[in-house]
Amino acid sequence: MPMKGRFPVRRTLQYLSQGDVVFKSSVKVMTVNYNTAGELSEGARKFVFFNIPQIQYKNPWVQIMLFRNMTPSPFLRFYLENGEQVLVDVEDKTNKEITEHVKKILGKSKEMLEKEERKKLSHPAIFGPKKYHLRECMCEIEGQVPCPAFVPLPKEMRGKYKAAMKNEA
């Protein structure tokens, strides 16, 4: 199985899931203007080459557009849901600095991400093994028939009684 491209590690799931920039839900479009030559655009180029796949993997619903050699200096522009535009100048910055900057202004904070994780894990409607769910059995849910181990079932619901009735009749 051949490896494709110059840095095929960028295509691995492990690399992609290591991206830590998750945008807030109000960010809809991200635009990157950069140049293919020049020292000042080097950071932007590296950002586009290495970090944008990670960002797109974590934010599949954000549209990312790249514009090459259209402006003399490189910059990022974010278009939010309410029409607001956020401009980020990235001239003479390394790609790590750019990711940090973006994470700070428009990324979901660590606590928010953790809260979402926890909410995703503990869905209140389902039940199952204690490791993954809040309740293990249907008898633990409010409004359902209680566990016969603690509260005996009424006679009409017990197979013993029903069979006896049937035999009698």
Added chain:
Amino acid sequence: PGPFPGLCPGWCPRAVPARGRKSRHDPPAKSKASRVKLPPPVDPEELLVVLERYRQHRLVLSALRAEFRAEVLQKKQEERLAAEGSVEELEEHRRLMAWNAKENARQQARREERVRKEKEEQRRRKLEIAEKQARKWEAFLEEKEKEVLQLQEEAKNFITPENLEARIEECLDNPRNYNFAIDKDGRIVKRTVLS
């Protein structure tokens, strides 16, 4: 027809048509000439009652559905608003935007500084080049001047048609001896006699 009476539709496409022996293009039989096909009899009061009941039932059901739909939408909106539109969130957002603007201003200052330095460099380099050019030109002119003066000096010793005779006489009167010997140490020995 079908395995599950509750699931099959009112009309199901039959694999084999139920027309029997004749196709639709064959004329009907003579015994059926006086047959009058009537629709099934309908009791008007029963029909009215049934229709009314159905109308009410459907009205109630659609109202309930709309009610539930609105409730769910409302809940979703509330949750979304609570997650995103709270006051602290907006404050935070404004703060971050202000910080971003500051960063941009800082970058702008840096960029202007850089551009200014670049311009200075360029100006300085241009001046240097102009100076070097000027110096080269001056040196060249000096060289040429020296050559002209040297030539003027030499012109005094030229042989012209006027002093040709005099110079020939002079040469013939003073014979010059070009014979000499040189040893390995560089000492010149002029002992040969001109004959």
